[in-house]
Amino acid sequence: MVDPVVVRAAPSPTGDPHVGTAYVCLFNYALRTKRGGRFILRIDDTDRTRYNADSERKIIEELAWLGLTFDEGPETAGADGPYRQSERTAIYREAVQTLIDSGAAYRCDCTKERLDEVRAAQRARKEQPRYDGHCRERSVAPDAPHVVRLKVPRDGETSFLDGLRGTITIANSTVDDQVLLKTDQHPTYHLATVVDDHAMGVTHILRAEEWINSMPKHVLLYKAFGWDIPQHFHLPLLRNPDRSKISKRKNPTSITWYRENGFLPEALLNFLALMGFSLGDDQEEFTLDEFVAAFEPDAIKTSAPVFDLTKLEWLNGVYIRKTPAPVLAAKLVAISPMAAAADRTLLEAIVPLIAERMKRLTEFEDLCDFFFVDKIEPRYDDLIPKKRTETNTAAVLRAARDVVANSETLTPETLEASLRALGEEVSWKPRELFMSVRFAISGKKVTPPIIESMCLLGKAECIERLDDAIDVLGDPENPILAAPSS
């Protein structure tokens, strides 16, 4: 029996819920579910200028849509709250005081202007832009506006363990005296994350790779506080097709976008898992449970995967096909006004015809609109097969109309048999007959299987549409007898 873990996700409520957040959450969720323990949602809202009031709610909603659930968070009471960092300022202030008292941090009242000048000068000298330590040995009064900075050793190096990469060592000379507490008295990420992870008993930190270079600051903080360092695993960043860090300019990044564009949560989750983990055995399709069972944190990939929307679409199609019709119908209703307005029984009957034709649920409307309109207006040219004439086509469609009219009830088997028999009779290839009928019934070239579609549409509606098509071809009052084309 392995020890339970405490993991967390710490999204920042500054915008739309990000797929990167879902990606990181998935791996945290997997570890917590595999090992037992707790998964905490902590809202990192320490940047009050970028704060977006809707964002937190959206993040929680979209993660819930994906099926990634938390044991503790702003909306799930637990023993480690509050779960918004903006509500924990007293904790950080106290922590900062400890650091100042021990000499690990210091107050700084340098103005933005001075900082800019210093950095500009450093850049001009081709040096690393960084804080020059101006306030390191000064004593800045606590009652005047100031920030608190971490006093990073000038030399030496800091090593830490990454669960995926082993020991990483970074020279302290490349680490800046990071601001820990901002002028507005809110902490920066670095302080808040270390303080909270410790306070909440976090044992494993699975987060994005972009934090690796910040690790020395965090290690220094853990040491200054005298705290144990949780195990860290830095996940590779999801990438745009050009291999840069995934961004909304180059790739959809909002989870909301994926939901609204007809992606299934199971498919997105499966795909994200594939981006960072391999089940081996060439197994690419798996459930969340199967992923969790196979998951081992130290087997997470280190190389950065390109987020390939095309492959996601394929996988989404796989999931659509394996979703039971009633469930798929419900999902369509949730996303498509046309599906929502449709008769539910009819919708559920249509679903099996289109399930294998959709990569996204949003394709439903294009595929099925002809079921829900009153009148089809087939184009003259579409109705007449190549090498057939107007009069001949009108006659054949009239015969098809009669086939329908003479049927007791429309069933796929009998309708197909009679239409094929008709085709034979008039020497039309099945392909020609069905295409002409398809245009008459749907007005379009690509549809679900037309026989089944006609059965769902109903006898009366089919007769009406065939009559309309015959009208398009010529004078209905002047019937033309069926005649062989050659």
Add this chain to the structure above:
RNA sequence: GGCCCCUUCGUCUAGCGGUCUAGGACGUAGCCCUCUCAAGGCUAAGACACGGGUUCGAUUCCCGUAGGGGUCACCA
């Protein structure tokens, strides 16, 4: 640019020293099936970045080089 991370088909990957004339998936092309489109089946093209080591033997281990990425904020 400094530092850090990464490096197998276009993309996602399997491979953990001999099983590799390198396997699978997406995509692409062709064929089959077929009432359209799909789905499905079959086939094809397509990769170990490069150079040194280590070793009887490197895709696999080590070191360089190159390439890609990240990071250098009172943003996370």
